[in-house]
Amino acid sequence: MTEEQAAPEAASPELEKLQAQVRRYKRNLRKAEAEGFLAGILAMLKPGDLVLDCGANVGKISTQMARTGAQVLAYEPDPYAFAQLSEACAGLENVTLHNAAVGASGGKIRLMRAQNFAENPAAASVKSTIIGGGRMIEESDGIEVDLIDFPALLRQLTADGREIALIKMDIEGAELDILEALEEQGLFERVRCLIVETHERKFKDLRPRYRELRARVMAGPYAQRVFLDWI
Template identity: 40%
Template sequence: MTDTPASEARRVRLRHVWRVLTLQRRLAKAQAKREFRAAVAALTPDDVAIDLGANVGRFTRPMAERGAQVYAFEPDPHAFGLLQVAMRGYPNVTLIAAAAGDAEGTITLHRHADFAAAPDSRTKSSSIIAAKANVAGGQGVPVRLVDFPRFVAGLNRDVALLKIDIEGAEVPLMEALLAHPVAARIARIFVETHERGIPQLARRTDALRAASRGLAQPRVNWNWH
C-alpha cells in the first residue's frame, strides 16, 4: 500500500516529537546530575545524608568524604558485602542491610536473570518489584524491609540529602513518604525512576511528580541518573 502525503506527514511529526522528547530527557538528566553533585559538595559534618540502594558505594563514598553522617541501605547480600569493604575507614557511615519501604518485615529481593554469571555487576538490577523486566522470579532471596518514613522520624537530625535508586520500589516508598509529615524534614531528594522497565508504574510515577511539584520541602528531582 502506498503511503499518502497525510500519513507521511504524520510520521514526520511523530519522529520530530520523539527527538524533542528524547533531547528534553537527556537535558533534564544532565541537569539533575549537576544538581546532585552540587548537593553532595554542599554537605558538611553537621548534615545527614541517606543513600537508598547504595549497591557497592559509588555514591555513598562522596557523601562520606564530605564528613556527613551517612546511612546507606543495601538489601542485596552480595552487594552489601562489597559495600562493607568499600566503606571501611568511614566511621561516619552506617550500613544497613535492608530494603527501604513503607512497612517493617521481610520481602523477596528478585535478582537479575543472569545474576550468577556476573554477580558483582548484576546486583545493580536487584529489586523487590517482581514485575521488573530484567529480574527472574526464581532468583529471589528474602531480605529485611525497613519502614523508611518511621526510620527518618527516628533520626535526631533533619536530612540534607536523600538519594533513591531502588529499582522500581521508589514508587511505593515515595507514596508513603510524601503522605507522612516527616517528609518535611528532608531538604533534597534525588530519585531514579524505572517506569520504562516497569510500565505499570508509569501512572503512579506521574502522579508522584505532580504531587511533589511546588513543594517547598522536600525538593524532589525525578530525573536523577
C-alpha cells in the first residue's frame, strides 16, 4: 500500500457540517438533561433546607435556590464574579455569600484566570480555577484567595445530624480532590443530592482519576445521590 493509499481521506465540508450539528445536538441534550434534573431537585426543596452553591459565579443558580425558601450558602472566589453575585443576591435574607474557593484542604491559594479575562471578564470568570495545568488558563500570575476545607465544612454543618439537601459544585477542576476526599471520609451519606460538573476535558492528566472516581461512584451505594454530568 502506497503512502497516498494509506492516508485518511479528508472529510467533506458536508460531513464536517453534519458532525458539528451532531456535537451541538449532544451538548444541548446534556444541557437539557442537567437543567431538568436540577429543576426537579429544586422543586423538592422547602424552607429550612440547607443547600450549598460551590462556584456560584454571578448567582444564576444561587438565586434559583433562594426562591425555594431554603437556606443558601454560596461560595465564589473570583472578586469580579463575587461582585455580580452580591448584587444578584442583595436583599435575599436566606442567602449567605462567601468570597472564597472550596477545596480538599484550607488556607490560601492562587486563583488563575482565563487568558481573555481582561478583554471579557463576564464570560471568562466562569473559567477561573485553583487547579494548574488546564487549557486556556493564564498560570503566570493570579490572585490570592481564601480556600475553605470543604470536607471539614461539611462535617461542621452536619455535626448535629442535619442533612445537606443539595450541593451544586462547578469549580473548574477542584471538584476531583473534593469528591475523592468525601468518598474516602464517608461524607456522601450526609448529602441528599450532589450535582457536579466534572472537568476532565480541561485536565488531560487527571482523566484516569476522573474515570476511576466516576466508576466507583456509579457502582457504589450513593449512585442515586451523586449526579456527575452537570453542565
